[in-house]
Amino acid sequence: MEGDGSDPEPPDAGEDSKSENGENAPIYCICRKPDINCFMIGCDNCNEWFHGDCIRITEKMAKAIREWYCRECREKDPKLEIRYRHKKSRERDSNERDGSEPRDEGGGRKRPAPDPDLQRRAGSGTGVGAMLARGSASPHKSSPQPLVATPSQHHQQQQQIKRSARMCGECEACRRTEDCGHCDFCRDMKKFGGPNKIRQKCRLRQCQLRARESYKYFPSSLSPVTPSESLPRPRRPLPTQQQPQPSQKPGRIREDEGAVASAAVKEPPEATATPEPLSDEDLPLDPDLYQDFCAGAFDDHGLPWMSDTEESPFLDPALRKRAVKVKHVKRREKKSEKKKEERYKRHRQKQKHKDKWKHPERADAKDPASLPQCLGPGCVRPAQPGSKYCSDDCGMKLAANRIYEILPQRIQQWQQSPCIAEEHGKKLLERIRREQQSARTRLQEMERRFHELEAIILRAKQQAVREDEESNEGDSDDTDLQIFCVSCGHPINPRVALRHMERCYAKYESQTSFGSMYPTRIEGATRLFCDVYNPQSKTYCKRLQVLCPEHSRDPKVPADEVCGCPLVRDVFELTGDFCRLPKRQCNRHYCWEKLRRAEVDLERVRVWYKLDELFEQERNVRTAMTNRAGLLALMLHQTIQHDPLTTDLRSSADR
Amino acid sequence: MAAKESGDARAESALSSANPSQQASEKPNYALKFTLVGHTEAVSSVKFSPNGEWLASSSADKVIIIWGAYDGKYEKTLYGHSLEISDVAWSSDSSRLVSASDDKTLKIWDVRSGKCLKTLKGHSNYVFCCNFNPPSNLIISGSFDETVKIWEVKTGKCLKTLSAHSDPVSAVHFNCSGSLIVSGSYDGVCRIWDAASGQCLKTLVDDDNPPVSFVKFSPNGKYILIATLDNTLKLWDYSRGRCLKTYTGHKNEKYCIFANFSVTGGKWIVSGSEDNLIYIWNLQTKEIVQKLQGHTDVVISAACHPTENIIASAALGNDKTIKLWRSNY
Numbered sequence: 001m002e003g004d005g006s007d008p009e010p011p012d013a014g015e016d017s018k019s020e021n022g023e024n025a026p027i028y029c030i031c032r033k034p035d036i037n038c039f040m041i042g043c044d045n046c047n048e049w050f051h052g053d054c055i056r057i058t059e060k061m062a063k064a065i066r067e068w069y070c071r072e073c074r075e076k077d078p079k080l081e082i083r084y085r086h087k088k089s090r091e092r093d094s095n096e097r098d099g100s101e102p103r104d105e106g107g108g109r110k111r112p113a114p115d116p117d118l119q120r121r122a123g124s125g126t127g128v129g130a131m132l133a134r135g136s137a138s139p140h141k142s143s144p145q146p147l148v149a150t151p152s153q154h155h156q157q158q159q160q161i162k163r164s165a166r167m168c169g170e171c172e173a174c175r176r177t178e179d180c181g182h183c184d185f186c187r188d189m190k191k192f193g194g195p196n197k198i199r200q201k202c203r204l205r206q207c208q209l210r211a212r213e214s215y216k217y218f219p220s221s222l223s224p225v226t227p228s229e230s231l232p233r234p235r236r237p238l239p240t241q242q243q244p245q246p247s248q249k250p251g252r253i254r255e256d257e258g259a260v261a262s263a264a265v266k267e268p269p270e271a272t273a274t275p276e277p278l279s280d281e282d283l284p285l286d287p288d289l290y291q292d293f294c295a296g297a298f299d300d301h302g303l304p305w306m307s308d309t310e311e312s313p314f315l316d317p318a319l320r321k322r323a324v325k326v327k328h329v330k331r332r333e334k335k336s337e338k339k340k341e342e343r344y345k346r347h348r349q350k351q352k353h354k355d356k357w358k359h360p361e362r363a364d365a366k367d368p369a370s371l372p373q374c375l376g377p378g379c380v381r382p383a384q385p386g387s388k389y390c391s392d393d394c395g396m397k398l399a400a401n402r403i404y405e406i407l408p409q410r411i412q413q414w415q416q417s418p419c420i421a422e423e424h425g426k427k428l429l430e431r432i433r434r435e436q437q438s439a440r441t442r443l444q445e446m447e448r449r450f451h452e453l454e455a456i457i458l459r460a461k462q463q464a465v466r467e468d469e470e471s472n473e474g475d476s477d478d479t480d481l482q483i484f485c486v487s488c489g490h491p492i493n494p495r496v497a498l499r500h501m502e503r504c505y506a507k508y509e510s511q512t513s514f515g516s517m518y519p520t521r522i523e524g525a526t527r528l529f530c531d532v533y534n535p536q537s538k539t540y541c542k543r544l545q546v547l548c549p550e551h552s553r554d555p556k557v558p559a560d561e562v563c564g565c566p567l568v569r570d571v572f573e574l575t576g577d578f579c580r581l582p583k584r585q586c587n588r589h590y591c592w593e594k595l596r597r598a599e600v601d602l603e604r605v606r607v608w609y610k611l612d613e614l615f616e617q618e619r620n621v622r623t624a625m626t627n628r629a630g631l632l633a634l635m636l637h638q639t640i641q642h643d644p645l646t647t648d649l650r651s652s653a654d655r
Numbered sequence: 656m657a658a659k660e661s662g663d664a665r666a667e668s669a670l671s672s673a674n675p676s677q678q679a680s681e682k683p684n685y686a687l688k689f690t691l692v693g694h695t696e697a698v699s700s701v702k703f704s705p706n707g708e709w710l711a712s713s714s715a716d717k718v719i720i721i722w723g724a725y726d727g728k729y730e731k732t733l734y735g736h737s738l739e740i741s742d743v744a745w746s747s748d749s750s751r752l753v754s755a756s757d758d759k760t761l762k763i764w765d766v767r768s769g770k771c772l773k774t775l776k777g778h779s780n781y782v783f784c785c786n787f788n789p790p791s792n793l794i795i796s797g798s799f800d801e802t803v804k805i806w807e808v809k810t811g812k813c814l815k816t817l818s819a820h821s822d823p824v825s826a827v828h829f830n831c832s833g834s835l836i837v838s839g840s841y842d843g844v845c846r847i848w849d850a851a852s853g854q855c856l857k858t859l860v861d862d863d864n865p866p867v868s869f870v871k872f873s874p875n876g877k878y879i880l881i882a883t884l885d886n887t888l889k890l891w892d893y894s895r896g897r898c899l900k901t902y903t904g905h906k907n908e909k910y911c912i913f914a915n916f917s918v919t920g921g922k923w924i925v926s927g928s929e930d931n932l933i934y935i936w937n938l939q940t941k942e943i944v945q946k947l948q949g950h951t952d953v954v955i956s957a958a959c960h961p962t963e964n965i966i967a968s969a970a971l972g973n974d975k976t977i978k979l980w981r982s983n984y
Contacts, residue, residue, distance in 0.1 A: 414728065417726050417728075418726070419723070419726060419728050420708075420723050420725045420726045420728075421708075421723045421726075421728065421730055424708070620767055620768070624731075624767070627731070628730070633729055636693055637691070637692060637693030637720070637729040638691075638692045638693070638729075639689055639690070639691050639692070639722075639726070639727040639728055639729065640689065640690040640691075640692065641688070641689060641727075642686075642687045642688055642689065642690065643686065643687075643688050646688050646981065647726065648725050648726060649688060649689075649724070649725045649726070649727075649963060649965050649979065649981050650725050650963060651963055651964070
């Protein structure tokens, strides 16, 4: 793990040596002892750590120092000077921090951090900055200091740019006074109409030295930050032998830009994120920093820090040997793998989204010459950022040109050979039309029968009642036989069986509903469905109107009404005679009108259904035919004919 | 000609013994007739509809395109999947399609309206292959989650899950009566299952077990065609468990390339290949009778028309086209 980071420093810098001691512990300071349990200060040039006691610098003094170089370095290079922090900012810092450990350069130094790896990772020449960057999160606040201190900054605008844990006060970003208004952090601000969820300084105002790496912004026009500082956060880890999870796709994203816009590589959708085992530098060696992790302070910003609060044994990293630490990292890795995966994914998506947003802003910052030219025909203006055209018009013109150019060819290609599906469609339409014709004639037939029936019924009613003649027929039945009603199950006399069963059935049927949501709307149909609206179920009754037991009661039969049923011989032959019994007495032809009417109606309904079906089929075929060879279809697809003689692959073309 | 003589045995016998000498000397003369352009990514599978009118093609661009089989004209596109589609299959009445996709679902489509009728969810990894049974009331699917699932078309529910293999299942197929299922997988094993009970009836393993990339029943249901990733196609008599014929000469080491029986004219075995050609072997003599050239990438799928001597072939990402070839015999 060591030396895995992006630092270029040769391993021998800083007079470290491991092999001197039998213990293999690194040694420091001018005293060349491995003791790391006291206050130490690190040289920003050679990155060697010195005991405060040995060089006579107290912790308190160190608080005031911003950059410190050891004696040797200062002697070697006279340009290096110890820089002190401004008095005022020091005061304010200590006030605001309420007795918690100062987050300035003392913070990192105080910790027995002198892990040579850590030093190296900090990068050469940027020791202070990096340490600050890592070590200076305030455990009590989720946002870096400067935001809180902004009001004071306003006052000092002209005179002195304030310094704090997150602001060096000297870099380009610190000197900016106005928010850019375009970066994602600005757009989140209330004053730019944002929801104020992220709550960070403008990206262009994030101190280049001291701000969190992931908040910084590296447009090409601004002064570049050294790559070693831009530590990837979060990083997609590289797999090690211990990692059991194989990666399925070779392409992997390394977010080296540190959450900042540069080409965010598109991730293959099914690649599972293999989380990199944490290198030592990523570990929050600073316990205060770690507390931030625990508190999920960083999570507010959607950064996938590991806020594994269940991992407690991290509090005293200094006391652990490195080997143990590494193991612990791996263990932690495995547990949090999945969680991190999720967050990485989310972060990556957020990344991509952020990047998409950022590019337009960056393009703004560019000068027009660097924007690509609009693709519109004959247009020499630069394209809008994030688009290929300078305006909608150009885009439309290009699209129109494309259509003019490509479409005629395609239409010609299409017409080169007869479209077989089209032919089929036409044949189908023919067939459907024929069937519709036949269905219509049937319908007419039905209507005629309907009228006929009505006529018969009418005539039958006009017959006179002749009671005596046929009244004996019914008595020949054997009264000993008993039939059981199919609906209620009671035994009934066969003579009245028909009547009873009809009534019984109607009784039971009237208790159930049979309907649909739509009222019947058929032109030319006199009476088909009952169509009574049931407000509870919001349906219209779809029984035949003539025999709906629910919504129609049999009219009371007057005493003199004649049965009138046309009599038949041998079931089918009409005799021309009618039943003369009074309706009340006739047991054979009970409800004959109703049933006959229902018969006819049912036929009519069936014909209508058939017509409907045919109509549906026709509609389908017609839509298919109209949609064929549409503009999009022709533009997006083509069929290249290689053999001009063969337009139809069927061997016998008689289909 | 040979076509007429074997006309009656067309749909049934894969090993016709009618005039073998005459057939052996015949070669097909497939010639390129149409190129169908339209997919924007690699095409993964092409299938002719059982009624011979349509050609369905599935692709990595998440759509299925229906083309006219006889004129190659574009008909419609079916949208709905959210990830690449690996396979597509027709129902026996040519009115429905089922597609298997990397989004772990299968979709049943109504071809006429272009709508997705049902989405079958249940697999836990990419669904790789799918097929209808002859009555078309069941769908079978094989997936990277090493299982084979049987689904009911009407309800969209999974009826059975067969823990078939220990590696991704690369192909599943019903026999002509719908009573047996064959499944092949990267673990080198082919299994035959009883469709009704889900019992494994037989396991076919050869001396070596290279990953099986494709399996299919012959039209008469007696033989199984197995393609393996060692550039070999084998015809097995599965009831005896013996390999009868071996077809080589093509290149197949990486992709699951479809292979087919061509029974409309001469009896051939047709398969794509990774050297951008389509290979046609004489089924009996195992000779390569024709190699069709024209694609510029791996030919992943070659389908044979049910009634005419037409072959449709599809190629991967560098090519993205479908080609229709026709022969006189």
